[in-house]
Each structure stands twice: as C-alpha cells, then as structure tokens.
Amino acid sequence: MADIDRARLLESVPTELFIGGKWAPARSRATFEVVDPASEEILVRVADASSEDGIAALDAAVDAAAGWAATPPWKRADLLRAAYDAILARREEIATLITLEMGKPLAESRGEVDYGATFFRWFSESASRMHLEGAYGTEPGGGYKIMTYKRPVGPTLLVTPWNFPLAMGTRKIGAALAAGCTVVIKPAEQTPLTMLLFAEVMREAGLPDGVLNVITTSDAAGVVAPIMADPRLRKISFTGSTQVGKLLLGQAAEGVLRSSMELGGNSPLLVFDDADIDAAVDGATMAKMRNGGESCVAANRIYVQSGVLEEFTRKLAERLGSFRTGHGLEEGVTLGPLIDGEQRAKVVRLVDDAVDKGATVVMGGEVPSGAGHFYPPTVLRDVPRDAAMHDEEIFGPVAAIYSFDTEREAIERANDTPYGLASYLFTRDLSRAVRVAEALDTGMTGINRGVVSNPAAPFGGIKESGLGREGSSEGIEEYLETKYIGMQL
Ligand code: SIN
DSSP states (O other): OOSSOHHHHHHHSOOSEEETTEEEOOTTOOEEEEEOTTTOOEEEEEEOOOHHHHHHHHHHHHHHHHHHHHSOHHHHHHHHHHHHHHHHHTHHHHHHHHHHHHOOOHHHHHHHHHHHHHHHHHHHHHTTTGGGOEEEEEOTTSSSEEEEEEEEOOSEEEEOOSSSTTHHHHHHHHHHHHHTOOEEEEOOTTOOHHHHHHHHHHHHTTOOTTSEEEOOOSOHHHHHHHHHHOTTOOEEEEESOHHHHHHHHHHHHHHTOEEEEEOOOOEEEEEOTTSOHHHHHHHHHHHHHGGGGOSTTSEEEEEEEGGGHHHHHHHHHHHHHTOOBSOTTSTTOOBOOOSSHHHHHHHHHHHHHHHHTTOEEEEOOOOOOSSSOOOOOEEEESOOTTSHHHHSOOOSSEEEEEEESSHHHHHHHHTOSSEESEEEEEOSOHHHHHHHHHHSOSSEEEESOSOOOOTTSOBOOEETTEESOBSHHHHHHTTEEEEEEEEOO
16 A cells, blocks of 8 residues: 555545635535545545536636736746655645545556656746737838737636546646646546646745635536637637547637647557567557546557467467556556546446457456446457447557558558547658658657657647647647737837
8 A cells, every 4th residue: 555644635635615715615505525536435526516616716817917917927936846845845745635536556647646746847947938928020111020929818717627637637737838828627526636636836926815716516517608708708728528528619719719629549559560669568558447448548559460460469468468457546456447437337348249240359348346446457359340349449458459461551550530639650661661651640640659749749630539739838839828019109
C-alpha cells in the first residue's frame, strides 16, 4: 500500500465548490458520491453544483479578469512556477488521490503528477514572452502605422475528463493563466477530488481570488449550458468525446466563442516487416496499456505486416500477460480497473462483437468476478473491418490486431476513420518512416515510439478529433487574441 494514510487524505481533501477564492457548499447543499472504481466503495461526497453555482463561478472569473490580465507577466510566471513546485511537493498525496478516484496504479499516478506539473513549468517559462510578440510598421501605401499585440481572450470555461484528472486540467489552466485569462473549470463527475485538491494547492501558492474557480456537479449539461450561453464567457476548452464536443461547438456558435476541442481518437499503430520487433512490442505496450488503455491517444487498431504477424502477436501477448491487475495502491499492481460499470460494459460489448464477427481471442477477454470494474489485458487477432471496435474508441486494455501486406494498404486502412488524433509506426527504414508519417492523417505521429505526449509538443487532432493544440507555444495562443491598432501619426 502507499505511504499516504488513505483515511487522513480523504478527511482532508476539499469537497466544496471553489469560487472567488473561497470554499463553499452548493447553494442547494446537494452532494454526490465519489466512488473508488477498484472496490466500488464510496470515498467521500462532494458538492453538487447547480446552474446558479455555475453562474456564480463565472461571476467570480469575470470580476477577477481585468486584474489578472493586468498582472505583470513576471508575476504570473512566478506564481505558475511556485505552483509547479507546490504540486511536486504534494506528489504522493495527489497521486494517491488520483489512484483512489480513477483507479490507475500508483506509479502511473505519480507519472501523471509529474506530467501535469510540467505544464506549469512550461507555461511559466512562456508567460513573460508572448506579451512581447507583435508588430510595428508602416502600411504598404505609407499612409499610417500598423501596431499589433497579443491580449488574453477573457473568461474561459474548461471542461475536463476523468482519465487524467490532474494533467488534462493543468494543460489548460497553465496556458490560460499564463496568457492572462481567468477560468472556471468543471472536472468530470467521476474524478472531482484531484482538481479540488489542486485548487487548494493553488490557493496556498498565492493565486488571487477568482482567477481559478472549480465547480463539481453530477449535472454537467445543466451547469455548462447556462455558462456557455452567458455573453461574458469568451472561450471554451474541452477534452472529451467527439459527441459532446460537437454539442459544445453548437452552443459555442451562439456566442461565437473561441473553442479548443481535444476529442476522441481511433489511433492506428503500424508495424512493418522491417521493424525491430522487440522495440515495436515495447512501443505497442506503451501505446495500448498506458492508463489502462483509457486514453484518447491509445492504439485502437494495431496493423501488423504479414511477415511479422506471428512473432509480433506472440510477443505482445507475452508482454500483456505479465501485467498484474488489482487495486492501484497495492504494491506490484500494473493494471487498475476501468473507470465504471458503463465503461466496462462498453469494452465487453466491443470484444463480444469482434469475436462474433470472426476475431480470435489470443488472451484475456473474460470478465473477472468480484468487486471493481476490472477487465483483463486482452489480445485479439484477425479483427474484421466490420467489427465495431474498428470505428469506436475501445478505452480499455484490449489490443486489436489486424494484418496488412503493403505500405499503401497500411496507410489507406490507417486513415479509414473520421478521427485523426495520434498514430504510431515502427520501421527501421528512415525513408519509409518519414513517408508514412506524412501520409497518416493525424495531428501527431510517433515513429518507433508509443508515447507522443509532452508539454513542449503541440497536442491535438485533425478531422473529428478536434480543434486547436495544447502544450507547446501553440497551447498559449489558444488563450490569446491579436489586437491591431492603426495609427495616423
Ligand atoms: C488524453 O487521453 O486525453 C490525453 C492523454 C495525454 O495527454 O497523453
């Protein structure tokens, strides 16, 4: 078990709404349960915000907006850096909470804390620079002067998912705060605790009141829609399903809101005959099993060239067979449960459907009995094109293997999806690596590696996988707009 005392941690974690720098219950005093997906025990109850609470959070963000935008960039940068240090100082606490409410093994939760904190380091380093970006010059006809500069977009709503309860928040909050925007964040109903603890860390680090507001709710649609309809809101940034993203884009159209959407994926992973097979197995294991497969960049379709199909499948099954399933706080556990019963039912449906249509189960595929939403590491081969898992995100530890013969076929099949988030390819041929990477219709491609996420790299998709980029220098641009002044001197 982890060193942190679980009962003490749950007693000390904030469970109220964080609005205008203060903790307060929901106006209705309503609460909802947060459940450990490994044991199905109730961990605590947290405030269940209504639409009125949501608007109160927006009020606070609006009140703080001018002051935060006018705060000197170095001061903002220092605060972000202090928050980075403060997150790392409480690494064990935050990691334990992530494991308790989300289920991933503690080692992975620690990795998420490091990953999540680094967005604050990264954006603290950019906070003072982008304010110097702009132009000054004479218009081509010589008539007057053109001056441009960057300014914050304004109050922003952030809606984040349950799979990375810290990092998907800090990736947005770090960029928004560095740019000078104030925010209201609504974490996922399944995993509100990490963001509540994070808000307390930010408060202690000295963040001014109202710059960050956190609302937890079991009624996401009812709380988000009125905020989206409020003309004081200037931007929405969402990470989640394409279906909900499209709904939010419809709402954003009403107020012509700046929109960043990090939506669903259906990532292909290609293994060519000339690949280093052991490296490909390592990469595929990372791309499939990171976060238990509950990641939008998880390898959803694994295409293996026929000459190495047997060897790759055997080695991947051996590797996935070495995972140990259990409660994420137990020593030696490398695979936690899925987030909830609904998600497990989806994985079961997708596997059953693929098998009914002709896929072969190489390993796994049996739902264990007992408490917790566990699903074993599973490898399927000969998955047919008409299997539902070809078109839907599996979001679980299921490796779906397809085979191909030629490079052209691999590219066509990889691109045969409305999604375009990430892709991966394994080959020793440099020309092929670059040629195929360029031909894959995804926002991100990993060559001979199974993880592409990095705060310094632009994370995001094309097609129905989203709009905009997070992280890198582009991440901050999402929260800035260009102001142009024409000067007759
Ligand atoms: C996601 O699953 O939404 C993103 C994961 C990452 O940042 O790597």
